[in-house]
Amino acid sequence: MKRLLAVAAALVAIIPAAPAAAALPSGLVFYRYEHGVTIHTPFARHTVDPNGQFSVSQDGRKVAYVDINGKVHVKAGGVDKVVASGAVAGTPCATPAWSPDGTKVAYAVMSTEGSAPIAVVGADGKGRRTVGRTYGVCHLAWSGNGRYLAGYTGTTDGVHVLDVTTGKSRKAKGVGRANHVQSLSPDGRKVVYRALGRNTEGGDGTWPLWYTPRIVDTVTGKRVTPPVKGTLIGAMYLNDGNLAVRVKGATRNTVVILTPGFKVVRKISEPFQYRKYALLRVL
Numbered sequence: 001m002k003r004l005l006a007v008a009a010a011l012v013a014i015i016p017a018a019p020a021a022a023a024l025p026s027g028l029v030f031y032r033y034e035h036g037v038t039i040h041t042p043f044a045r046h047t048v049d050p051n052g053q054f055s056v057s058q059d060g061r062k063v064a065y066v067d068i069n070g071k072v073h074v075k076a077g078g079v080d081k082v083v084a085s086g087a088v089a090g091t092p093c094a095t096p097a098w099s100p101d102g103t104k105v106a107y108a109v110m111s112t113e114g115s116a117p118i119a120v121v122g123a124d125g126k127g128r129r130t131v132g133r134t135y136g137v138c139h140l141a142w143s144g145n146g147r148y149l150a151g152y153t154g155t156t157d158g159v160h161v162l163d164v165t166t167g168k169s170r171k172a173k174g175v176g177r178a179n180h181v182q183s184l185s186p187d188g189r190k191v192v193y194r195a196l197g198r199n200t201e202g203g204d205g206t207w208p209l210w211y212t213p214r215i216v217d218t219v220t221g222k223r224v225t226p227p228v229k230g231t232l233i234g235a236m237y238l239n240d241g242n243l244a245v246r247v248k249g250a251t252r253n254t255v256v257i258l259t260p261g262f263k264v265v266r267k268i269s270e271p272f273q274y275r276k277y278a279l280l281r282v283l
Helices: 002-014
Strands: 028-033 037-040 045-048 053-056 062-066 072-076 079-084 104-108 116-122 129-134 138-142 148-152 159-163 169-171 178-184 190-195 213-217 232-237 243-247 254-258 264-269 278-282
Touching: 037 053, 045 062, 045 072, 053 278, 062 104, 072 104, 079 104, 079 116, 104 138, 129 148, 129 159, 129 169, 148 178, 159 178, 159 190, 178 232, 190 232, 213 232, 232 278, 254 278
Parallel strands: 138 178
Antiparallel strands: 028 037, 028 278, 037 045, 053 062, 062 072, 072 079, 104 116, 116 129, 138 148, 148 159, 159 169, 178 190, 190 213, 232 243, 243 254, 254 264
């Protein structure tokens, strides 16, 4: 735990101050580590527990996070409400995940085993239930159809997909070592993640500011390569099935939105002030 806090402190020390009143185009949510975790949405700026276990709802209006005591919080409209307790805490990788409709939060429950129960609770704190067990407890991502959750293992040796309807979990094919899961396709079949080399350290589990995204069909193991030129530093599926790809720029980054058939729908030019921020969500 001391090492995790030391890493968080080091990140704060090396990252410059946030831009003042930088305008955000509607649809982009950024974050970075500064005096905790600061999340910038088109609607508000949130600072949450430096433990680093956080996520933002699909509409960008609610933030879920787990504090150091394992309590699950939901922040919305200036109100911070504890909606559950007993979550895995003290490790940045055990992040909660929002349901696609923004009404529920999934999180890993403390366990003495390698796998852990995954619980789902309403954003209002009601209706808590356990939906299954999985080894993929880190950086949970929820599919757009609401049926699947995916995460990487705490040992970084793979990604597991949990069917919240049946409670069954399976290891994704075609995925080796990973230390970040960004998103699932709406049908839960394809996963966007950060791949690790054979000798690469797994790190402490914080969300990466940027990374080379890899997309794999978790059933066949086939890799999916979007036809986007440039240096890719992130990607994520949207609820409508489109794929958002983040491309590094010299002065500002660009988000390219692609249809499932890889036709370009639009391009979003990020504000230059956010070039070194992490892109958390495209709304």
